[in-house]
Every structure is written in structure tokens, then in C-alpha cells.
Amino acid sequence: xxxxxxxxxxxxxxxxxxxxxxxxxxxxxxxxxxxxxxxxxxxxxxxxxxxxxxxxxxxxxxxxxxxxxxxxxxxxxxxxxxxxxxxxxxxxxxxxxxxxxxxxxxxxxxxxxxxxxxxxxxxxxxxxxxxxxxxxxxxxxxxxxxxxxxxxxxxxxxxxxxxxxxxxxxxxxxxxxxxxxxxxxxxxxxxxxxxxxxxxxxxxxxxxxxxxxxxxxxxxxxx
Numbered sequence: 652x653x654x655x656x657x658x659x660x661x662x663x664x665x666x667x668x669x670x671x672x673x674x675x676x677x678x679x680x681x682x683x684x685x686x687x688x689x690x691x692x693x694x695x696x697x698x699x700x701x702x703x704x705x706x707x708x709x710x711x712x713x714x715x716x717x718x719x720x721x722x723x724x725x726x727x728x729x730x731x732x733x734x735x736x737x738x739x740x741x742x743x744x745x746x747x748x749x750x751x752x753x754x755x756x757x758x759x760x761x762x763x764x765x766x767x768x769x770x771x772x773x774x775x776x777x778x779x780x781x782x783x784x785x786x787x788x789x790x791x792x793x794x795x796x797x798x799x800x801x802x803x804x805x806x807x808x809x810x811x812x813x814x815x816x817x818x819x820x821x822x823x824x825x826x827x828x829x830x831x832x833x834x835x836x837x838x839x840x841x842x843x844x845x846x847x848x849x850x851x852x853x854x855x856x857x858x859x860x861x862x863x864x865x866x867x868x869x870x871x872x873x874x
Contacts, residue, residue, distance in 0.1 A: 656862045656873045658841045663817035664758055665808060665840070666789075667826035668769035668776055669704060670848025672751045672867070673783060676701055677744030682737040683715050689732045693719045702852035705828045707770040707795045708733070734772075741775060742782035748847065754867025755788045761874065763823075764815045768807055770795035770830070790815060803830045805837035812838070825870065829858045843870055 669675045676697065684694045695715055703714040712729050716722065721729070758765060765788050769776050773794030780786040791814045795801045798810050812819050824835035827848025835842035836859065843862045844855055856863055864870040 656843065656870075658823060658843075658861055658874065660821060661761075661763060661823050661841075661874065662821040663764040663766065663812070663815050664823040664825055665766045665768045665811050667802075667824075667828075667831050667848075668767055668771055668779070670827035670850075671748075671825060671831075671845055672767075672785060673745050673747055673779065675745040675779070676704070676849070677746075678737065678740050678742065679704065679711070681740050681744055682733060683711075685736040686712070686729055686732040687715070687719060687721075689736075690721065690725060690729060692716075692721050692725075695719055701849055704849045705770065705830050705851060707801045708737075708772055708775070737775060738778075742779050745779065745783070747783050747785065748845075748866070750866030750868035751785070754869075754871045755785070757868065757871030758874075759788065761871070764817060765789050766811050766815055767792040768802070768811050769793070770801045772796050803833035803837070805834050808834050808838040808840055812840075823874075825867070827855065829853070832858045832860045835860075845870075 679700050680697050687694055703711050712733050716725055716729055767789045771794055773796055776794045793811055798807045800806045812822050819839045822840050824831055824840045824842040827845050828850040832842050842860045844860045846855055846863050846865050
């Protein structure tokens with residue numbers, strides 16, 4: 652077992668969704684390729700999509716269009732098609748990562764208030780959490796459209812702390828990427844990253860964070 656994480660007293664935890672609790676890459680692959688087919692554009696491969704995940708769905712669609720030779724002018728049509736196709740497959744090609752349910756239960760047993768904060772649109776996030784049986788763990792759930800800015804801005808974390816309520820210094824951010832870490836640092840929240848998620852194709856251990864874990868169950872055991 653790894654050593655105990657050196658994190659101050661906690662009252663709450665904020666968890667990212669894609670790449671942290673649920674492997675949603677399969678949903679992205681299907682929805683985005685159906686979108687591209689509608690636009691009569693070339694398809695995109697799974698590894699390329701993985702590097703683009705994490706900065707919100709609008710950024711993802713624009714990045715995919717650029718990758719396959721589309722134009723920004725196609726964004727409105729692409730966005731409409733993407734939303735339609737994603738909602739149709741939401742959760743069907745996704746799986747909860749090992750250790751997530753156990754970890755959430757352990758975090759709750761330690762008296763922590765839990766929130767889910769994702770750059771994914773709220774109308775995608777809520778049904779996904781429900782379909783995977785995770786919705787009951789969270790006091791609040793906020794998507795990327797809930798606030799004026801998305802992670803890596805600290806604003807969503809600060810607003811989530813207000814909603815719980817909890818002090819930022821006592822609220823652990825749990826994510827999988829530099830977006831989560833940068834937002835946490837700017838909000839003065841401690842941050843731990845999982846090692847298995849999507850970090851824009853970069854090594855996650857190179858990110859400035861307070862610790863790294865191979866599962867949420869491991870994290871809960873080390874607090």
C-alpha cells in the first residue's frame with residue numbers, strides 16, 4: 652500500500668466524470684463518427700479522440716472538425732448532430748472504472764460531502780450518472796454549461812464549494828487531467844489525479860498535483 656497522502660483536513664470532495672469515474676471514450680467514438688458521417692466528413696480514430704477530451708464538448712467538436720479537414724463554419728450543424736447522437740448512445744459504450752463505487756462509498760463513510768463537476772454538458776452528465784448507478788452519491792452535479800467558464804478556470808470549483816457548502820482548502824478535487832489540477836490550484840483546493848484517465852495525451856504524473864492514485868478505492872484508503 653502506498654503511503655498516506657499529505658492532505659489537510661477535508662470536509663468535501665469534488666469529482667470529475669469522464670476519465671475519472673467513467674470511461675466514456677466509446678461513447679465519444681460512436682457519437683463523433685456518426686456526426687462526421689452526417690456531414691460527409693472522414694471518420695476519426697479512438698486515440699485521436701482521447702487526446703481531445705476534457706475541455707468541454709464544444710472544444711471537442713471544433714477539434715474533431717479541424718482534425719478531419721472540416722471548417723469552423725460547419726460547427727452549428729456538427730454541434731446539433733453531435734448532441735443528437737451523443738444523447739442516443741449516452742452510457743451504452745461506457746463503463747465505470749474499477750474501484751469507483753467502493754471509493755465513493757468509502758469517501759462518504761468518512762463524512763465527506765461529494766459533488767460531481769464536469770466539463771461535459773449537464774444534460775449529458777445527469778443521465779449518464781443515473782444509468783451507471785452513481786447519481787445517488789452526489790449532493791450536487793454541475794456540467795460545463797452550469798457556469799460562465801469551464802475548468803481549468805477556478806470558477807466552477809469555487810461555485811461548487813459554495814453550493815456544498817465547503818471551504819476550498821477543505822475540498823479535495825479528484826480528476827484525471829491538467830485541467831482539473833490547474834483549476835484546483837487556482838481555487839486553492841488540494842488535488843489528486845487518477846493515473847488511468849485522459850490527460851490530452853500527456854503523462855499525468857508530470858502534472859502539478861498533491862498525489863496520484865490508481866483507483867478511487869486506493870485514494871479513499873490513503874486519506
